[in-house]
Amino acid sequence: xxxxxxxxxxxxxxxxxxxxxxxxxxxxxxxxxxxxxxxxxxxxxxxxxxxxxxxxxxxxxxxxxxxxxxxxxxxxxxxxxxxxxxxxxxxxxxxxxxxxxxxxxxxxxxxxxxxxxxxxxxxxxxxxxxxxxxxxxxxxxxxxxxxxxxxxxxxxxxxxxxxxxxxxxxxxxxxxxxxxxxxxxxxxxxxxxxxxxxxxxxxxxxxxxxxxxxxxxxxxxxxxxxxxxxxxxxxxxxxxxxxxxxxxxxxxxxxxxxxxxxxxxxxxxxxxxxxxxxxxxxxxxxxxxxxxxxxxxxxxxxxxxxxxxxxxxxxxxxxxxxxxxxxxxxxxxxxxxxxxxxxxxxxxxxxxxxxxxxxxxxxxxxxxxxxxxxxxxxxxxxxxxxxxxxxxxxxxxxxxxxxxxxxxxxxxxxxxxxxxxxxxxxxxxxxxxxxxxxxxxxxxxxxxxxxxxxxxxxxxxxxxxxxxxxxxxxxxxxxxxxxxxxxxxxxxxxxxxxxxx
Numbered sequence: 001x002x003x004x005x006x007x008x009x010x011x012x013x014x015x016x017x018x019x020x021x022x023x024x025x026x027x028x029x030x031x032x033x034x035x036x037x038x039x040x041x042x043x044x045x046x047x048x049x050x051x052x053x054x055x056x057x058x059x060x061x062x063x064x065x066x067x068x069x070x071x072x073x074x075x076x077x078x079x080x081x082x083x084x085x086x087x088x089x090x091x092x093x094x095x096x097x098x099x100x101x102x103x104x105x106x107x108x109x110x111x112x113x114x115x116x117x118x119x120x121x122x123x124x125x126x127x128x129x130x131x132x133x134x135x136x137x138x139x140x141x142x143x144x145x146x147x148x149x150x151x152x153x154x155x156x157x158x159x160x161x162x163x164x165x166x167x168x169x170x171x172x173x174x175x176x177x178x179x180x181x182x183x184x185x186x187x188x189x190x191x192x193x194x195x196x197x198x199x200x201x202x203x204x205x206x207x208x209x210x211x212x213x214x215x216x217x218x219x220x221x222x223x224x225x226x227x228x229x230x231x232x233x234x235x236x237x238x239x240x241x242x243x244x245x246x247x248x249x250x251x252x253x254x255x256x257x258x259x260x261x262x263x264x265x266x267x268x269x270x271x272x273x274x275x276x277x278x279x280x281x282x283x284x285x286x287x288x289x290x291x292x293x294x295x296x297x298x299x300x301x302x303x304x305x306x307x308x309x310x311x312x313x314x315x316x317x318x319x320x321x322x323x324x325x326x327x328x329x330x331x332x333x334x335x336x337x338x339x340x341x342x343x344x345x346x347x348x349x350x351x352x353x354x355x356x357x358x359x360x361x362x363x364x365x366x367x368x369x370x371x372x373x374x375x376x377x378x379x380x381x382x383x384x385x386x387x388x389x390x391x392x393x394x395x396x397x398x399x400x401x402x403x404x405x406x407x408x409x410x411x412x413x414x415x416x417x418x419x420x421x422x423x424x425x426x427x428x429x430x431x432x433x434x435x436x437x438x439x440x441x442x443x444x445x446x447x448x449x450x451x452x453x454x455x456x457x458x459x460x461x462x463x464x465x466x467x468x469x470x471x472x473x474x475x476x477x478x479x480x481x482x483x484x485x486x487x488x489x490x491x492x493x494x495x496x497x498x499x500x501x
Contacts, residue, residue: 059110149192195407259383328380
């Protein structure tokens with residue numbers, strides 16, 4: 001960038017202002033040139049103060065990204081935690097999830113002065129000694145209460161594995177959907193009906209998922225002293241156990257839990273007796289299901305399905321079954337593949353450890369034809385178990401609330417992808433809990449920003465991170481310039497009521 005004068009048809013360079021490599025640097029140089037040209041001087045002041053380097057960038061920061069994340073942090077009330085290093089750990093987790101040591105680079109690249117690695121380590125220790133988890137959880141509860149999300153609580157679990165060879169009291173090898181054999185922990189996440197996080201907890205890696213829901217609910221109730229507040233808890237079929245349902249009911253909680261299709265023949269005895277396995281698309285059957293496998297609660301002599309009530313049906317829960325033709329088509333595709341696989345095994349193919357519809361006896365392998373027919377009679381059915389009476393909630397609303405579980409699944413996906421909660425490199429229980437506190441806090445900020453803007457945290461970072469505000473020193477004077485806002489950036493800032501000032 002140069003200032004030149006035209007003299008006798010030729011251009012004469014009066015001053016070299018510097019070189020620009022980005023839009024923001026070019027904007028700064030243009031602004032400097034305008035100030036020199038419009039200063040009202042008869043003669044340009046070309047004194048560079050003895051510095052022949054031209055323009056020098058003093059600072060560079062992703063202002064709008066920082067202000068956006070700070071806005072979510074502040075509006076959720078997390079600034080009650082007066083710890084700059086902890087905020088930077090959460091900020092780094094949102095911008096570019098990485099190790100604690102590498103957070104220094106991430107924070108520095110977006111224009112903040114990063115804390116030292118030792119300071120970050122101390123902040124993680126303060127998570128336990130100052131109970132940051134409790135402070136964050138209480139602010140999350142207040143936000144959910146104000147936005148009306150507490151009427152339905154959604155629960156799910158996942159596993160976080162470690163880059164470690166040996167187990168300890170917490171990190172243990174257990175069931176993994178990804179068939180990993182690394183030590184892991186089981187993480188439970190409780191969210192409101194929109195997916196906003198309310199409680200997070202970790203358990204030993206070999207702990208059964210079904211045994212985590214009640215401790216998490218009780219932890220949530222004790223933290224907020226809400227034993228007498230009526231709420232509905234929804235969880236998938238993995239949480240279905242007689243003990244869990246009884247404990248939830250004893251705790252005064254209403255629940256909606258997915259049922260297993262293998263329970264359909266017992267629950268729908270009346271329907272199968274009077275109507276066979278014929279259903280219409282969208283048909284719902286409101287009936288009862290036994291609390292224990294040995295209980296008998298249906299009477300096929302009566303054509304009408306029983307209407308569940310806690311007082312009149314002490315040995316059962318309410319069960320709702322729905323049939324869907326789309327689900328039936330999907331189920332049939334799965335069954336066709338399983339049947340083909342079973343036939344291949346029976347015909348002499350190599351058998352995996354367990355193959356559905358293959359019966360193995362001393363005489364050899366045979367096809368379980370009865371099992372296939374029974375499975376085909378149940379395609380398209382999905383069941384839901386609840387202790388909410390029909391007078392309080394109709395079948396459609398029960399099913400609708402259960403389907404809100406995708407919000408908690410989305411929150412877990414965010415924690416695993418956008419926030420990269422795993423793998424985990426911490427070793428001690430306190431460090432692991434501190435890491436989960438950072439992830440939990442970052443997830444809350446991410447969900448808040450997504451609700452307010454309608455844009456995922458990943459896209460927010462992608463849109464705002466390149467927009468930089470720079471300060472350039474030219475001839476001893478400071479000049480500030482910024483990249484122009486894109487349409488997407490303007491949408492985000494408008495939604496958050498942030499203005500370019």
